[in-house]
Amino acid sequence: xxxxxxxxxxxxxxxxxxxxxxxxxxxxxxxxxxxxxxxxxxxxxxxxxxxxxxxxxxxxxxxxxxxxxxxxxxxxxxxxxxxxxxxxxxxxxxxxxxxxxxxxxxxxxxxxxxxxxxxxxxxxxxxxxxxxxxxxxxxxxxxxxxxxxxxxxxxxxxxxxxxxxxxxxxxxxxxxxxxxxxxxxxxxxxxxxxxxxxxxxxxxxxxxxxxxxxxxxxxxxxxxxxxxxxxxxxxxxxxxxxxxxxxxxxxxxxxxxxxxxxxxxxxxxxxxxxxxxxxxxxxxxxxx
Numbered sequence: 001x002x003x004x005x006x007x008x009x010x011x012x013x014x015x016x017x018x019x020x021x022x023x024x025x026x027x028x029x030x031x032x033x034x035x036x037x038x039x040x041x042x043x044x045x046x047x048x049x050x051x052x053x054x055x056x057x058x059x060x061x062x063x064x065x066x067x068x069x070x071x072x073x074x075x076x077x078x079x080x081x082x083x084x085x086x087x088x089x090x091x092x093x094x095x096x097x098x099x100x101x102x103x104x105x106x107x108x109x110x111x112x113x114x115x116x117x118x119x120x121x122x123x124x125x126x127x128x129x130x131x132x133x134x135x136x137x138x139x140x141x142x143x144x145x146x147x148x149x150x151x152x153x154x155x156x157x158x159x160x161x162x163x164x165x166x167x168x169x170x171x172x173x174x175x176x177x178x179x180x181x182x183x184x185x186x187x188x189x190x191x192x193x194x195x196x197x198x199x200x201x202x203x204x205x206x207x208x209x210x211x212x213x214x215x216x217x218x219x220x221x222x223x224x225x226x227x228x229x230x231x232x233x234x235x236x237x238x239x240x241x242x243x244x245x246x247x248x249x250x251x252x253x254x255x256x257x258x259x260x261x262x263x264x265x266x267x268x269x270x271x272x273x274x275x276x277x278x279x280x281x282x283x284x285x286x287x288x
Contacts, residue, residue, distance in 0.1 A: 022048035024077055027117070032109035033102065033153030038089065040102055040153070042110075043069050044117060045083040054286035055110065055119045057162070058085040059103060059128030059136045061265075063192040065091045067132075075270040076127070079279055080287075082119035084110055088135075091195035096211050101150025103139050104160035112155040123286040125164035129265060130235060131192070133170020137213040137243065140165035141221045147210060164285035165224045166278055168269060169235050172243035173215065174201045174208040180236035188234055217246040223253035225281040227269055229262025255281065 024045040033040045047053050056076060060067040069085040077083055088102035107124065114121035128136035142148045143161035171177055174193065178201065181189055193200055201208035209215050224247055228240040240256055247254035257277055262268040269275075 022078075024048065024083070032086075032106045035089065035098075035102070035152055036094070038093065040087055040089070040106070041069070042084050042086040042106055045077055045085075046118060047078060047080055047082065050080055052118065052120045053080055053082045054123035054125065054282070055082040055084060055114075055121075056166075056282065057103075057107060057110065057124060057126045057136075058083065059088070059126065059132035059139075060085065061128065061130030061132040062090075063188065064096075064099060064131045064135075064196045065192065073129070073270060075275055076278075079282075081125075081282065082117070091192075095198050096196050096207065097148050097150070099135055100138055100142070100148045101152045103135060104149055105152030105155070107139070107160045107162065108155035108158040109153050111158045111160075120286075122163070124162045125166060125282055125286045126162045127166035127168070128170065129168035130170060133167040134172070134213070135170075137165055137167045137170055137172060137224070138211065138216070140224070141213050141216045141218075143220070145216065162222055164222050164282065166281065167224065167226045167240070167243070169228045169232055169237075169240065169264060170226075171235060172239045172246075173212045175205070175212060175215075176242065177201075177236065177239060180238045182233050182236075184233050185236065214242050214246045217243070217250065217252070219250050219252070221247070221252055223281070223285045225255050225257065225278060227257045227259055227274060227278070229259045229264065229266075229268065231261055232264045234264040253285075 027044040029041045031039045031041050058072045060071045069087045072085045086106045089098045111121045126136045140162050197204050197207050226240040228237045244256040
């Protein structure tokens with residue numbers, strides 16, 4: 001069913017040959033760690049007839065408290081990349097930084113098992129949308145950060161670093177997000193931050209800074225592509241602009257794709273121009 005849905009979407013988007021690609025081989029519910037009695041799993045999609053493809057790690061959204069690995073953009077499948085959609089502890093189960101510890105554990109697991117599944121361990125991108133975009137960016141810019149690395153799943157001899165970040169309308173600075181938010185945005189963001197941090201950012205400033213990708217940017221960070229709707233009422237576009245500016249200040253590889261008229265998510269982000277921009281970025285940074 002998912003493969004058929006992708007074919008229909010790809011045909012509608014005019015992706016040509018991609019619409020006729022053989023469906024990816026699916027390996028579901030691979031347990032990468034067990035934490036506090038909870039099995040953490042990922043779903044892996046391997047492209048047909050591609051040897052040692054690059055890997056995209058997908059982090060789902062849901063205000064850090066809902067959603068699961070079944071929610072991912074099918075437009076990124078069957079494009080010659082392996083694709084891993086990961087589950088992690090929600091804020092209903094554990095507060096930050098558990099989510100980052102889990103995702104980094106998943107990356108170490110994926111790197112340790114690359115020969116088994118057949119993708120390239122040194123060509124990994126991380127991507128996500130909304131709260132998943134925030135977590136993807138935070139994982140991407142904090143390689144080696146002791147407070148955020150954790151030991152989930154073991155494989156501690158493996159690196160959790162990534163070679164590219166593709167961030168769809170994620171938060172980047174929890175110390176400024178409330179001041180930038182619309183009234184509607186505040187109604188969503190305040191309870192979500194309470195669940196994530198255990199309080200509002202001004203009540204737990206050190207934790208809010210630790211959870212803010214923009215405050216971790218340094219010269220070693222991987223290439224970054226941000227996509228954000230200019231009519232987003234929930235996640236301020238200034239969050240993406242802040243991260244873009246932090247990268248530019250250091251002369252890093254960054255691009256901000258403003259999706260005109262788009263709100264918080266929707267098919268506009270995978271319309272031909274934006275999808276091709278994302279795929280070109282991935283092929284340039286982790287492709288052959």
